[in-house]
Amino acid sequence: MGLSARELTLVAAIQAGLPLVSRPYAAIGAKISMSEAEVIERLSMWLANGILKRLGVVVRHRELGYQANAMVVWDIPDDQVQAVGKRMGEQAVVTLCYQRPRRLPEWPYNLFCMIHGRDRDVVRGHVDTLVRTCGLEGVPHEVLFSRRRFKQRGARCVDAGARSSDSMFDGAQSTAVVF
Amino acid sequence: MNGLEKSLLNDFQRDFPLSATPFADIASGLEVDEAEVLKGLSELQAQGAVSRVGPVFQTDRIGASTLVAMAVPDERLEDVAELVNAYPETNHNYEREHRFNLWFVLTASTEKRLRDVLADIERRSGIEPLVLPMAEAYHIDLGFPLQWA
Numbered sequence: 197m198g199l200s201a202r203e204l205t206l207v208a209a210i211q212a213g214l215p216l217v218s219r220p221y222a223a224i225g226a227k228i229s230m231s232e233a234e235v236i237e238r239l240s241m242w243l244a245n246g247i248l249k250r251l252g253v254v255v256r257h258r259e260l261g262y263q264a265n266a267m268v269v270w271d272i273p274d275d276q277v278q279a280v281g282k283r284m285g286e287q288a289v290v291t292l293c294y295q296r297p298r299r300l301p302e303w304p305y306n307l308f309c310m311i312h313g314r315d316r317d318v319v320r321g322h323v324d325t326l327v328r329t330c331g332l333e334g335v336p337h338e339v340l341f342s343r344r345r346f347k348q349r350g351a352r353c354v355d356a357g358a359r360s361s362d363s364m365f366d367g368a369q370s371t372a373v374v375f
Numbered sequence: 376m377n378g379l380e381k382s383l384l385n386d387f388q389r390d391f392p393l394s395a396t397p398f399a400d401i402a403s404g405l406e407v408d409e410a411e412v413l414k415g416l417s418e419l420q421a422q423g424a425v426s427r428v429g430p431v432f433q434t435d436r437i438g439a440s441t442l443v444a445m446a447v448p449d450e451r452l453e454d455v456a457e458l459v460n461a462y463p464e465t466n467h468n469y470e471r472e473h474r475f476n477l478w479f480v481l482t483a484s485t486e487k488r489l490r491d492v493l494a495d496i497e498r499r500s501g502i503e504p505l506v507l508p509m510a511e512a513y514h515i516d517l518g519f520p521l522q523w524a
Contacts, residue, residue: 213427252391285513293514340471346456347468351482353437
């Protein structure tokens with residue numbers, strides 16, 4: 197959507213992460229014949245215009261003791277979903293909040309949020325708090341706790357064919373964690 | 376977890392330095408050597424606590440992306456999860472406690488490629504996926520504040 201071929205080359209070179217070396221932007225640039233200054237300038241621009249949500253350390257919750265992870269799905273009347281979504285997105289316990297289409301009859305929910313906690317009781321407590329602070333008493337919702345994680349890694353926005361070479365730091369294809 | 380590790384995990388999830396030497400800048404702010412920062416991050420990555428140091432793209436601004444759910448019979452769940460994982464377009468894939476028990480995110484370079492992958496998964500698994508693309512974002516991934524037990 198509007199990225200030039202040159203920009204897509206940079207996406208491909210950086211999507212698996214920065215190399216942990218003294219001058220990572222120069223190292224990324226060297227793979228794709230782009231100067232360090234240009235890499236930095238394009239990343240700054242993408243952060244400013246929202247193509248990049250963030251740049252930095254991406255942690256794995258489970259490895260850090262956040263064993264409970266729930267996707268909470270809500271069936272909010274269409275004329276209220278935007279207001280409720282905004283309110284919900286502002287709550288500190290919510291790490292993601294998206295509106296998605298319903299797929300009736302099997303899927304009636306149109307608002308999704310993600311809540312992490314050290315255990316399930318903590319997460320259930322957060323859900324109760326959300327219900328109160330967002331005025332959702334009586335609103336149909338379900339709490340979908342995660343069990344096995346089959347995969348977690350950064351998105352690959354650009355096809356393998358357009359990729360220069362995947363970085364050696366592509367270590368995120370995790371094996372399933374069972375508990 | 377020592378103080379340096381906690382700081383590396385929590386304080387640089389966003390606003391990572393966009394200077395030529397970001398790790399040296401982080402080190403100088405924490406009053407340690409660049410080598411300690413690089414070693415600390417390498418170890419956290421090796422342990423699995425850090426997935427990567429890098430970008431989180433708003434993927435639908437670059438290519439096409441969607442959340443997908445499938446209701447998979449329990450005895451086939453591992454096989455279908457493996458089938459889904461094998462696509463480079465799959466970046467997250469979780470089992471969740473629900474009739475729809477497999478939840479994954481697909482990101483492809485184009486809408487067409489995304490549709491092709493979805494059709495392929497449906498054909499190979501024999502299970503119709505529930506395709507749930509984002510319609511509106513109210514809170515995007517801006518990092519995750521950690522609290523130490």
